[in-house]
Amino acid sequence: GNSVTQMEGPVTLSEEAFLTINCTYTATGYxxxxxxxxxxxxxxxxxxxxxxxxxxxxxxxxEATYRKETxxxxxxxxxxxxxxxxxxxxxxxxxxxxxxIFGSGTRLSIRP
Amino acid sequence: xxxxxxxxxxLIKTRGQHxxxxxxxxxxxxxxxxxQQVLGQGPQFIFQYYEKEExxxxxxxxxxxxxxxxxxxxxxxxxxxxxxxxxxxLCASSFSSGNTGELFFGEGSRLxxx
Numbered sequence: 001g002n003s004v005t006q007m008e009g010p011v012t013l014s015e016e017a018f019l020t021i022n023c024t025y026t027a028t029g030y031x032x033x034x035x036x037x038x039x040x041x042x043x044x045x046x047x048x049x050x051x052x053x054x055x056x057x058x059x060x061x062x063e064a065t066y067r068k069e070t071x072x073x074x075x076x077x078x079x080x081x082x083x084x085x086x087x088x089x090x091x092x093x094x095x096x097x098x099x100x101i102f103g104s105g106t107r108l109s110i111r112p
Numbered sequence: 113x114x115x116x117x118x119x120x121x122x123l124i125k126t127r128g129q130h131x132x133x134x135x136x137x138x139x140x141x142x143x144x145x146x147x148q149q150v151l152g153q154g155p156q157f158i159f160q161y162y163e164k165e166e167x168x169x170x171x172x173x174x175x176x177x178x179x180x181x182x183x184x185x186x187x188x189x190x191x192x193x194x195x196x197x198x199x200x201x202l203c204a205s206s207f208s209s210g211n212t213g214e215l216f217f218g219e220g221s222r223l224x225x226x
Contacts, residue, residue, distance in 0.1 A: 043217035044217035102154030
């Protein structure tokens with residue numbers, strides 16, 4: 001079936017470190033891919049998305065590239081800040097389906 | 113502008129009871145989806161409604177039901193509660209029925225079943 005697998009957390013980094021959170025997916029066809037973020041005390045927010053192979057989604061310094069050959073959508077940021085501390089969810093969507101399939105989430109903590 | 117609002121924010125029930133959770137979408141949004149998020153896991157799709165009609169249903173038992181009202185607000189009902197129903201219930205809204213994946217989530221209703 002369709003699924004999303006992301007690296008387990010928690011991930012703890014120092015401020016200004018480079019961040020990678022791995023995400024791979026299993027799906028037939030060509031899903032759209034997303035990263036959602038859940039800041040403490042807030043609802044889930046869409047961070048970025050990519051709708052086809054080789055697309056790069058970007059927002060707030062975060063980037064992720066849709067890699068069909070490796071079925072991956074890894075999240076990266078060159079220099080993290082304390083305010084980036086949150087739980088990050090990788091997700092996929094089929095255009096014909098009504099549901100988004102989420103990964104299990106990766107908790108990120110940034111030390112000052 | 114008001115975001116997606118959910119009520120109640122927290123509630124405690126006992127096994128066998130019934131619960132109703134409420135959601136008001138962002139103004140102008142006509143689609144509402146419900147997700148269940150068990151601690152330590154990602155959200156799992158329960159329902160999507162658009163223009164008062166069910167457009168999708170996840171793999172949940174018939175104890176779970178929902179509806180959407182003419183003002184696009186929505187209720188999620190769960191009957192005969194089980195311990196395993198303890199979770200954060202998330203409501204999300206979007207403008208159209210065509211799911212682009214760009215959902216706007218509320219902060220959720222945290223249900224504890226004792």
